[in-house]
Amino acid sequence: MVLMCAAVAACKAPPRVPAPVEDRGAPRHVTVAPGATPPARATPLPGAENEGKPGYHTVRPGETLIRIALESGQNWRDIVRWNNIENPNVIEVGQVLRVVPPVSAPVAQAEAPRAVPPAAPSSSVLPPLSAGSAPRVAATPAPAAPAPAPLPQASADDDIPWAWPTSGAAVVLAGFDEQKNKGIDIGGRPGDPVLAAADGRVVYAGAGLRGYGNLIILKHNNTYLTAYAHNQSLLVKEDQTVRKGQKIAEMGATDSDRVKLHFEIRRQGKPVDPARFLPPR
Numbered sequence: 001m002v003l004m005c006a007a008v009a010a011c012k013a014p015p016r017v018p019a020p021v022e023d024r025g026a027p028r029h030v031t032v033a034p035g036a037t038p039p040a041r042a043t044p045l046p047g048a049e050n051e052g053k054p055g056y057h058t059v060r061p062g063e064t065l066i067r068i069a070l071e072s073g074q075n076w077r078d079i080v081r082w083n084n085i086e087n088p089n090v091i092e093v094g095q096v097l098r099v100v101p102p103v104s105a106p107v108a109q110a111e112a113p114r115a116v117p118p119a120a121p122s123s124s125v126l127p128p129l130s131a132g133s134a135p136r137v138a139a140t141p142a143p144a145a146p147a148p149a150p151l152p153q154a155s156a157d158d159d160i161p162w163a164w165p166t167s168g169a170a171v172v173l174a175g176f177d178e179q180k181n182k183g184i185d186i187g188g189r190p191g192d193p194v195l196a197a198a199d200g201r202v203v204y205a206g207a208g209l210r211g212y213g214n215l216i217i218l219k220h221n222n223t224y225l226t227a228y229a230h231n232q233s234l235l236v237k238e239d240q241t242v243r244k245g246q247k248i249a250e251m252g253a254t255d256s257d258r259v260k261l262h263f264e265i266r267r268q269g270k271p272v273d274p275a276r277f278l279p280p281r
Contacts (some may be wrong), residue, residue: 013040032194037252044060045092045095045096046083046095046096047095056098057072057097057181058094058095059091059095059096061229062095064208064210065080065089066081066206067087070204070209070266070270072099072100072271073220073223073225074269075098075203076088077203077238078101083103084097100208115133129170136178152181157223161198162265162278162279163245163279164195164261164279164281165197165226165228165261166192166194167193170186171183171187172184172185173260176226176271176272176273176274176275183265183271183274184262184274185262185263186261187259187260188259188260190232190252191232191237191250191252192250192261193226193247193249194247194251194261195244195247196218196226196242196245198218198224199243199244200219200241201239202216202239202240203218203219204216204238205217208233211230213253214229214230214231214233215227215228216228216248223268224265225264226264228249228261228262230254230255230256231250231251231261232250232251233249233252234248
């Protein structure tokens, strides 16, 4: 009888449910209510402390290092160096980048002697000389370090003898429009020479900027850049010095609906109308 009751009780007992297991290593999804502030990022993005400061740029969606360099008037390699970027192909939205050259910190100046009561020895007085020792001269504060040399003024940089980036009587297909066309489009045939509009140095040669195809960017001074887009082939390399009128590429239709040269002049990174600078034809 006792055995039978025990068997019945065992049949009526609820089944055992295993204890829940929490995967502490798995990421958890956090839902943020509309209008609420999302939780703070565990690790701040590089440069976050400089956001909003002059000379810094916050990366926006879709931007690349090449585009940021073009729009800031800088060499992308300089931006990599200034920001200690390990992989130039990886930047994050919200990351803050320095886009102007860092100013070298001035050498620390010697501290001026402090005023002391007359009875107390001055901190600038040397201890007594011992017999036979050579005379000593009291130390004087080091002269103030000279201020860093300023960048050349735009008025000096503006004095560039510009030339057309194409030879012959090439037709201008589209003029400058600050919103729709940040340069001018010049028609031609495949393989027509593309020429440097002024002396400069190649700061970019490649196809890493969407909408520009095979692109060359020249830096002429601290103020001006020029861009040459949609080329069929590139004839110069980065860091190469070029002269005005030198053939740097061949016209093509890369990332374009027709053969043309898209030519830009940028002043401190901002596009300006090339027609204001190029000589009459």
